[in-house]
Amino acid sequence: MESKLDAKYGTESKQSNEVEDDHLQKFVQHSYSVENGTIDLFIVSTGYTSQNTFFLHVDYKDMVNFYKKMQDEMDDL
16 A cells, blocks of 8 residues: 555655554554645554454545534534
């Protein structure tokens, strides 16, 4: 998935950080800056008592709609 995002969005827009979970497992998180927001790629574990289950997350943050939603919520206050 990382190589596909690199090919589509380029590595110049990518930031990577190494993180460690509660079980001392190390993972690398990636964030791509795109025209209207960000794309985050990261792995989450459910712990090692659950047969080493891991999940790959790809989160798309559309800043235009994020600000619209925030404004709608503020209007309700």
